[in-house]
Amino acid sequence: MSFEISKWYNNYQAPTVLMIDDLSDAYIDKYPQSYKNDWGYLCEAEGSAYDFLKKNLLKKFPDIKITFFVPYLKHNVIHDHTKEDYKKFDVGEREAFINFLRQLETYGHEIAHHGSNHGEYINKDNLSTVNNFKHEWELFDNSKQGVETTVKGMEIFKKYLKNPIKGGKFCGYKQRENSLEIIDRSQLHYWCDDVNFNHKNYDYTLFGENKVISFPTNFAGNAFVRLSYITGNEKKDRQKKMTQYLQPIYNVLQYKNLNKLYKHGYIISIQEHISPSTSSGMVQSTNIITDIDSLNRIYDFLSSKSIWYATCQEIAHYIYTKDNSSLTFYANHLIIYFNNHKKLSNTMLSICSDREFTLSSKTETRVAETNNNQFVVNIDVQHGKNEFMVNKG
Numbered sequence: 001m002s003f004e005i006s007k008w009y010n011n012y013q014a015p016t017v018l019m020i021d022d023l024s025d026a027y028i029d030k031y032p033q034s035y036k037n038d039w040g041y042l043c044e045a046e047g048s049a050y051d052f053l054k055k056n057l058l059k060k061f062p063d064i065k066i067t068f069f070v071p072y073l074k075h076n077v078i079h080d081h082t083k084e085d086y087k088k089f090d091v092g093e094r095e096a097f098i099n100f101l102r103q104l105e106t107y108g109h110e111i112a113h114h115g116s117n118h119g120e121y122i123n124k125d126n127l128s129t130v131n132n133f134k135h136e137w138e139l140f141d142n143s144k145q146g147v148e149t150t151v152k153g154m155e156i157f158k159k160y161l162k163n164p165i166k167g168g169k170f171c172g173y174k175q176r177e178n179s180l181e182i183i184d185r186s187q188l189h190y191w192c193d194d195v196n197f198n199h200k201n202y203d204y205t206l207f208g209e210n211k212v213i214s215f216p217t218n219f220a221g222n223a224f225v226r227l228s229y230i231t232g233n234e235k236k237d238r239q240k241k242m243t244q245y246l247q248p249i250y251n252v253l254q255y256k257n258l259n260k261l262y263k264h265g266y267i268i269s270i271q272e273h274i275s276p277s278t279s280s281g282m283v284q285s286t287n288i289i290t291d292i293d294s295l296n297r298i299y300d301f302l303s304s305k306s307i308w309y310a311t312c313q314e315i316a317h318y319i320y321t322k323d324n325s326s327l328t329f330y331a332n333h334l335i336i337y338f339n340n341h342k343k344l345s346n347t348m349l350s351i352c353s354d355r356e357f358t359l360s361s362k363t364e365t366r367v368a369e370t371n372n373n374q375f376v377v378n379i380d381v382q383h384g385k386n387e388f389m390v391n392k393g
C-alpha cells in the first residue's frame with residue numbers, strides 16, 4: 001500500500017474562497033435600496049448588504065466561506081465632505097458592528113486585515129479614486145511606521161474577535177519597495193499581494209524571512225456580467241454598449257478559466273467588494289450586488305465539482321501544515337513528522353490512498369472514506385512525530 005498527503009483538505013480537487021473587500025462600519029446614501037448603500041453599517045438587519053447576500057447567494061449555496069477584508073479605521077475612500085449623505089465609524093466605535101463581525105466568525109467566515117483607513121485622496125476636492133488615491137501601503141515611507149500601523153490593526157481585532165488575524169490584503173493591491181517587508185515583519189501568515197485574472201500558472205508562492213504565503217487573487221466575481229453592466233463612467237459605459245453582445249462568448253472563456261483552475265487544483269479565489277455605492281456616484285467595480293447573477297453562475301458551476309469551501313486562513317493553514325510535514329510508511333506504521341515552527345493551531349492533514357484502510361492512533365481508529373476517487377482520512381497533527389497504525393480496510 002502507498003499513502004500520500006492530499007494536496008487539499010479531505011482530498012478535494014481544489015479549494016475556493018469568496019473574498020469581499022472593504023466591509024466597514026459605513027453607509028453611503030445614493031440609492032433608494034438600502035442594501036446597495038450599505039458597506040456594513042446595517043450589519044445583518046433586513047435590507048443590509050449581508051442580508052442581500054444571504055437571500056440571493058448563501059441560501060442556495062450554504063457551504064460558501066467568505067474572507068472579509070476590513071479596514072480598522074474610518075474608510076477614507078468614503079469622502080469626508082460629500083454633504084451629509086454618508087456615515088462611517090472606526091472598528092470598536094459601535095458595539096453593533098463588533099457583534100456583527102463576531103457573528104460572521106460564528107458562521108465560519110473570516111475577518112482579515114485591510115489596513116487602517118485604506119489611504120488618502122491626492123486632490124481632496126476630487127471625488128474620484130481613479131489616479132487620485134494613494135493606497136495605504138504606498139504611503140509608508142519607512143518599514144517601522146508600516147509595521148506599527150499593521151500590527152495595531154491585529155491588536156485591535158484581537159480585542160474583539162475570537163480568531164486572531166492571520167492575513168490580509170494590500171489596499172487596491174498597491175505596494176512599494178518596503179511593503180512585503182512590512183507584512184513579513186508583522187508576523188502575518190498569508191497575504192494577498194497581487195491580482196492576476198489571467199490564469200497563467202497561478203498557484204501560491206512564498207515570500208520573506210517568515211515564508212509568508214502569497215495568496216492568489218485569480219477570479220473576478222463579475223466575470224459573467226462584466227461586459228453588460230452600467231458603471232456610471234461615461235467612457236466605459238459607451239464601450240459597454242458596444243461590447244455587451246459579446247458577453248455570451250466571453251462567458252465561454254470564463255467557464256474555461258474556472259475549469260482550468262479547478263483541473264490544476266489551484267486555489268479559486270473569487271474577488272468582490274461589498275457595495276456598489278461610492279462617494280463619486282460611480283458603481284464600484286466588482287461588488288456583490290451588481291455581480292449577483294455572475295456569482296450564482298460561478299457557484300452553480302463549482303457546486304457539481306469536488307470543491308473545498310474554505311476561508312483564506314483555513315487554506316493557508318493547510319498549505320503550511322502540508323509543506324512542513326513529511327510522511328513515511330513501513331511495516332504498518334505511518335509516521336508524520338510535522339515542524340510547526342510558527343506554532344499554529346488547528347493544523348489538519350488529509351492522508352489518502354487508492355486502497356481502503358483504517359488509521360489508528362493511541363486513542364481512536366478512523367475508517368477512510370472515499371472522496372475525489374481516493375480513500376481519505378483527515379487528522380489533527382501536532383509538532384514533532386505523529387504515529388499511526390494502518391490496517392487494510
Ligand SMILES: [Zn+2]
Pocket residue numbers: 021022114118171172
Ligand atoms: Zn479595499
